Amino acid sequence: MQSLDRALQPGFADKVLSAQATFRTVMEAMARPGQVMQVEDGVGRPPSMMAGVAAIALTLFDQETPIWLDAPLSGAPDIGAWLKFHTGAPIVADPALASFALVAAPEQLPDLRSFALGSADYPDRSTTLVLQVASLSVGPMCQLRGPGIDGTVSLCASIAPADLFARLSINEALFPRGIDVILVDGRSLVAMPRTTRLAAAGG
Amino acid sequence: MDGNMSGNTLQERRQGAMQVLSHAPAADIALRMAELPLPPYQQLRAPENGLVMVRGRIGGDGAPFNLGEATVSRAAIRLHSGEVGFGYVLGRDGEKARLIALCDALIQSPDHASAIEVKVVAPLRAEMRAARDQAAAQAAATRVDFYTMVRGEG
Numbered sequence: 001m002q003s004l005d006r007a008l009q010p011g012f013a014d015k016v017l018s019a020q021a022t023f024r025t026v027m028e029a030m031a032r033p034g035q036v037m038q039v040e041d042g043v044g045r046p047p048s049m050m051a052g053v054a055a056i057a058l059t060l061f062d063q064e065t066p067i068w069l070d071a072p073l074s075g076a077p078d079i080g081a082w083l084k085f086h087t088g089a090p091i092v093a094d095p096a097l098a099s100f101a102l103v104a105a106p107e108q109l110p111d112l113r114s115f116a117l118g119s120a121d122y123p124d125r126s127t128t129l130v131l132q133v134a135s136l137s138v139g140p141m142c143q144l145r146g147p148g149i150d151g152t153v154s155l156c157a158s159i160a161p162a163d164l165f166a167r168l169s170i171n172e173a174l175f176p177r178g179i180d181v182i183l184v185d186g187r188s189l190v191a192m193p194r195t196t197r198l199a200a201a202g203g
Numbered sequence: 204m205d206g207n208m209s210g211n212t213l214q215e216r217r218q219g220a221m222q223v224l225s226h227a228p229a230a231d232i233a234l235r236m237a238e239l240p241l242p243p244y245q246q247l248r249a250p251e252n253g254l255v256m257v258r259g260r261i262g263g264d265g266a267p268f269n270l271g272e273a274t275v276s277r278a279a280i281r282l283h284s285g286e287v288g289f290g291y292v293l294g295r296d297g298e299k300a301r302l303i304a305l306c307d308a309l310i311q312s313p314d315h316a317s318a319i320e321v322k323v324v325a326p327l328r329a330e331m332r333a334a335r336d337q338a339a340a341q342a343a344a345t346r347v348d349f350y351t352m353v354r355g356e357g
Contacts, residue, residue: 010245010248011248
């Protein structure tokens, strides 16, 4: 008998409806940066992967989206097999080739310039970072502004790395190229597209 | 079709069972499976339909070409003891793909392999052989041998 954490896990119970619902949620989250959205419950996943990340993977990944995994995820024996079985997405070692990067230990996030930033002709061909963070409900408050936000929006979250917003400031100079980020805590997710800026920190 | 009943390796046994099950009607498989006590299991991949590209060659050394697309159904099942079974069948019968995936998983399980072989695969294989032999016998009864009579001039 295989140990439970190595056994292949199922994906969505209802593939079509769950993927549609998750797609809608991620699209809403991207349209309203800083707002916490919930993906539906009941997605099968490897134990070390959060439900939100698993739902995003099952919805958005396919054979044409190379995936980069950080050290804890690529070291987990069940993650690669699960992604391959359910999505067919190739896993790449070079973050510059990846469409999505899954990061379980965001405090060790590599330099953002090592990921794909898109090209001037195709700015959409950049890496979308999916970070598993400690909490999206408690933590230091920050104010975000940008398209999709009426004025500013407050987000209380324990986000790693601590200098994430400082690092994301490369998006200002790169535009229209840049890195999009999705923060995930369990079933909750917050999107920060490349146009979102930090208005004020602390409070 | 000539699945070897006493395949040595696990892979041969799975292949032999698939040769029979993929050609058997879903109702027949379900009927025979219903007689067996089934262990708890989980659907890794619920039955789903899709398309595969069928490739062909003209002659043994011809270049491969795309013959056309065929509908397939597939399913995957994991027993709680860890064995994972896969079912791929031509057509849109998702239930058949699920039954075959379940059989494939059970064949890999030491506790259930012999029951599946004896109660499900072997009877289906016998039925299939009988049907094929009968068709062959019917065809053989109407066989005409052509030959040229020697003219009586020599």
